Amino acid sequence: MRIIHKYVKSKEPLTLREALDACVVNNSERGKAYIYKRYYGYLMAITLRYVKHEMEAEEITNESFVKVFRKLEAFSQHEEDAVLEKTFKSWMARIAVNTSIDVLRVRKNNTMLEDVSEQVLLQHATVDSSKMEVQDILNLLHQLPDLQKSIFNLYEIEGYSHDEIGEMLSIPESTSRTYLTRAKQKLRKLYTEQFITHNLNF
Structure with a gap:
């Protein structure tokens, strides 16, 4: 003892x-x-x-x-x-x-995953999260759908691979990549609308 x-x-x-x-x-x-x-x-x-x-x-x-x-x-x-x-x-x-x-x-x-082509997303995704301020990203994250937000967090912040994310969320690796691309695209749109456009109006 x-x-x-x-x-x-x-x-x-x-x-x-x-x-x-x-x-x-x-x-x-x-x-x-x-x-x-x-x-x-x-x-x-x-x-x-x-x-x-x-x-x-x-x-x-x-x-x-x-x-x-x-x-x-x-x-x-x-x-x-x-x-x-x-x-x-x-x-x-x-x-x-x-x-x-x-x-x-x-x-x-309990929800249906949207069927969005990864190729279509990749053609339109130009976001580079490394060039965005960390605090700005955190402020915008809650405007993302849950799955996009989770995958972005796991990959960009926690450092998990797409293989690991797929296993954690019970989704294919390709789906993880697709939703990360979508999250980055959405964050860029939100960032432009809420920060860049706003600053240009002053």
Whole structure:
């Protein structure tokens, strides 16, 4: 049986490593509260990239934390303190992304995918997201349909491949490519209408 460290009962502020250890060793509510309060905003920012309604994002975020605490024993804490938070945040982010995708997958299964030729989209898509301001993209994302927004997030922001996205969303790789192209095209149109045209009117 593992020895419960003194900090579990201590009133001194916890470090991240102490909170993680307290959760794993003693299922500590104090450790969970520390993690939840410290990283709630971080996971909310991730889930809000996938759903536009704050209440739904809150539900997904809380569900993500349930999974985080359930799987904490699987998270390796062997990293040095300097990189522990970075690896922990990345680990949590993947859980939040997967939870968001699970919600959107159910939604997608209840709707029909539009049958749009990839060749037609490629002929008209001239957007280069690398030339757009990140904050502008995030402000415009919620104006995209759910599937386009999810694929754009997964590919451009989270760094998943089209193979991985196809597996996550249960769609063909070609569909992922098609919807990414469509998302970029739509973002360029919105960006032009809401930023460039607006600035020219001044």
